Amino acid sequence: MEKIKNILNNKKCLKLILGAGNENLKEILKLVFVYSKAGFNMFDVCAKKEAVDMVKNALKLAEREGLICTSVGLQEDVHVIKALINKQHCIQCGKCIQICPQDAIFMEEEKYIIDERKCIGCLKCKDICQTQAIITEHKYKQPYTMLLPLISEDIDCVEFHCSVDNTENIIDNLNKIKSVYKGIISICLDRSKLGDDTIIKLLKEITSKEAPFSFIIQTDGKPMSGGIDDYNSTLQTVAFAQLINSYNIPSYILLSGGTNSKSTKLAKECNVNINGAAIGSFARQLVREEISRNDFFNNETLINSAVSKAKKLASDLLLYL
Numbered sequence: 079m080e081k082i083k084n085i086l087n088n089k090k091c092l093k094l095i096l097g098a099g100n101e102n103l104k105e106i107l108k109l110v111f112v113y114s115k116a117g118f119n120m121f122d123v124c125a126k127k128e129a130v131d132m133v134k135n136a137l138k139l140a141e142r143e144g145l146i147c148t149s150v151g152l153q154e155d156v157h158v159i160k161a162l163i164n165k166q167h168c169i170q171c172g173k174c175i176q177i178c179p180q181d182a183i184f185m186e187e188e189k190y191i192i193d194e195r196k197c198i199g200c201l202k203c204k205d206i207c208q209t210q211a212i213i214t215e216h217k218y219k220q221p222y223t224m225l226l227p228l229i230s231e232d233i234d235c236v237e238f239h240c241s242v243d244n245t246e247n248i249i250d251n252l253n254k255i256k257s258v259y260k261g262i263i264s265i266c267l268d269r270s271k272l273g274d275d276t277i278i279k280l281l282k283e284i285t286s287k288e289a290p291f292s293f294i295i296q297t298d299g300k301p302m303s304g305g306i307d308d309y310n311s312t313l314q315t316v317a318f319a320q321l322i323n324s325y326n327i328p329s330y331i332l333l334s335g336g337t338n339s340k341s342t343k344l345a346k347e348c349n350v351n352i353n354g355a356a357i358g359s360f361a362r363q364l365v366r367e368e369i370s371r372n373d374f375f376n377n378e379t380l381i382n383s384a385v386s387k388a389k390k391l392a393s394d395l396l397l398y399l
């Protein structure tokens with residue numbers, strides 16, 4: 079716990095979000111390799127032993143150290159949703175393929191299919207599909223039961239995705255997680271579902287029962303993706319962090335959801351106090367061209383190109399932390 083608290087207290091936490099639903103082990107290996115070399119110091123991965131092991135392998139390969147955070151979520155939270163295509167309704171327009179940030183959709187035997195291991199449940203495909211051919215399903219298991227096989231692993235943080243509107247459900251599941259995991263818990267809430275008053279009441283209740291700074295609040299904005307590198311994408315996550323600041327909630331704060339290279343700059347300009355930033359789809363997209371190549375690890379040019387893009391992102395973020 080000391081390691082993670084040091085990084086958070088120094089306000090230098092840079093977390094790479096690999097995706098709570100992302101089970102693509104090859105992608106995890108490449109992304110952690112690239113971003114650990116670039117200076118990111120925490121890696122958030124799905125709650126599967128093979129995924130946690132892959133993060134450790136990547137850190138060893140990159141000869142870097144890093145904190146490991148593993149993610150679990152409530153059934154209604156988008157992070158644990160998987161998309162599927164209803165073939166009866168699909169007119170094969172191809173729009174979903176173009177928009178999917180994970181390259182999870184492909185054509186097989188003249189039908190469009192989604193690779194479940196790659197899908198992170200962002201639902202961009204569902205939004206763009208004009209025939210309602212995209213349906214969703216939850217691969218739901220109780221958060222604490224997902225955690226049980228990982229408790230003996232060397233994990234530094236548990237991330238609890240609870241972007242739902244039911245505060246009793248959140249508290250009940252948080253208590254269950256705490257009964258099996260004693261370290262720092264990172265909580266992801268949805269301001270648009272709960273409203274500011276409910277969020278603050280909930281956070282006051284949760285934090286009052288623990289020692290100060292036992293939690294990280296991830297201030298997920300809407301949109302969740304920092305797709306375009308502008309201030310608009312990152313505005314809501316900074317506004318959420320500002321709300322937590324204004325009530326002096328005794329928790330660490332990581333900007334998350336809609337984050338990009340401008341996130342920490344905007345927080346600084348708005349005098350918002352944060353302990354770091356968590357970057358997901360923006361960081362993954364940035365190096366997609368390089369890591370999608372099968373010869374990535376045998377091609378120094380590809381590695382150098384990806385690491386240099388990741389380093390630029392890290393330095394843009396650290397400049398304002």
Ligand code: SF4
Nearest residue numbers: 168169171172174207
């Ligand atoms: S956007 Fe909808 S209709 Fe078009 S290919 Fe995808 S699933 Fe099929």
Ligand code: SF4
Nearest residue numbers: 178197198200201203
């Ligand atoms: S667009 Fe998002 S939800 Fe749809 S398949 Fe790709 S990752 Fe999954």
